[in-house]
């Protein structure tokens with residue numbers, strides 16, 4: 390058995406079922422080995438940022454790593470932005486980077502580059518198997534490393550000669566570390582803060598935004614009148630009818646300040662201390678109000694749900710969680726707008742849907758409009774690097790066959806990784822993509838206005854996507870995804886109904902004005 394075969398058999402034996410791949414010559418032995426590894430499905434992605442984002446979506450939904458196969462430093466570099474988002478999400482993910490044969494590296498062939506520098510930027514764990522004999526154990530270690538709570542990017546850099554040389558053997562799974570239990574005194578001191586009678590915010594992140602954590606947090610809020618908030622950009626949040634509703638901290642610091650106002654204590658459960666997305670000349674970077682003490686109940690690598698449940702048992706032993714009531718918005722008629730799209734999505738969102746939200750300024754109304762829809766999962770732009778939404782939808786759909794996936798995309802963001810649509814078609818994934826076609830980088834219009842005295846024509850032109858207008862229906866149909874375009878609410882509702890009813894991928898280009 391060669392090194393590549395040992396790698397593939399170890400992956401399959403450790404329960405890795407999908408490999409999102411964009412290979413090159415240095416990975417040909419891995420590619421060849423797929424025929425002998427029927428339990429590992431290779432999914433071709435036409436750009437590395439699609440492969441890495443898809444692996445992120447898969448890991449967010451399953452808690453298990455998908456593999457991603459990339460071609461040397463340049464392939465890794467193309468996939469880096471979505472690996473960054475995966476790192477911020479705490480997603481378990483295994484990156485396999487093919488490298489030149491060890492003896493070839495000193496010749497400085499054209500694709501030679503500093504793979505370690507690139508991998509180090511996003512990986513919590515990096516290893517280079519030096520011999521085929523090492524590959525099995527290194528792969529098993531990589532999978533266990535990827536699953537170290539809450540999850541991280543683990544990278545194996547595999548020289549071509551280690552791939553093709555004989556001597557490999559598969560290794561059994563390596564033990565995975567469990568989430569760290571939160572010590573009793575951290576729970577006691579959070580309870581003391583909650584009982585102080587002083588205004589408290591309990592901020593939830595990571596696993597704290599899944600149903601058990603939300604239910605425990607709801608009990609705590611009911612019994613103590615602590616205010617609940619979710620982190621601004623969660624990796625995965627469970628929400629909808631029957632699940633306690635929690636608002637997320639706003640992206641705009643001005644709104645977030647209102648949500649945090651008056652807090653004397655901030656208790657963190659799986660969330661980081663809140664900071665502004667960017668620095669602004671006249672704003673503080675920290676969103677913790679002056680005079681507010683920060684208490685860490687659980688870090689993202691701790692047992693967040695367990696800590697919340699223990700805290701609820703202390704301060705709210707007889708209190709039940711308060712579930713969100715079922716509620717659907719009325720669908721307006723007339724010209725299509727971002728709030729109109731949100732209302733239609735809120736009215737039609739199917740039970741068990743997975744929403745990959747990269748709608749940016751057009752998405753402001755989505756949380757409100759979908760709050761009382763049947764239970765669903767919401768995946769957000771964890772690391773702020775756009776081009777995540779379509780790939781994450783790809784991985785989520787492969788992770789959860791049978792569940793409908795919605796990718797809600799700003800037009801600018803959709804273009805970064807538009808070739809994900811081809812993988813949606815090729816794999817016949819049940820993904821409905823809605824592109825909010827406002828034909829601008831609207832959020833940057835807003836930021837330009839906030840940061841500068843006034844922008845001229847040249848500046849505004851740099852944020853304009855209307856010349857030429859992008860025909861998303863042509864792009865989608867050209868890649869095998871049935872598509873339609875509309876500028877009215879009634880048509881949009883009809884198109885969304887059809888897209889949700891028919892299996893396989895669809896795209897709807899929703900022509901909307903910038904929301905202001």
Ligand SMILES: Cc1ncc(C[n+]2csc(CCOP(=O)(O)OP(=O)(O)O)c2C)c(N)n1
Pocket residue numbers: 470747748749750751773774775776798799800801802803827829830831832833
């Ligand atoms: C990788 C990356 N490149 C650039 C940016 C800067 N950026 C933030 S939002 C944005 C435009 C988003 O446009 P669109 O998706 O159409 O949403 P809209 O702002 O119109 O709502 C850009 C370029 C970024 N966040 N990430």
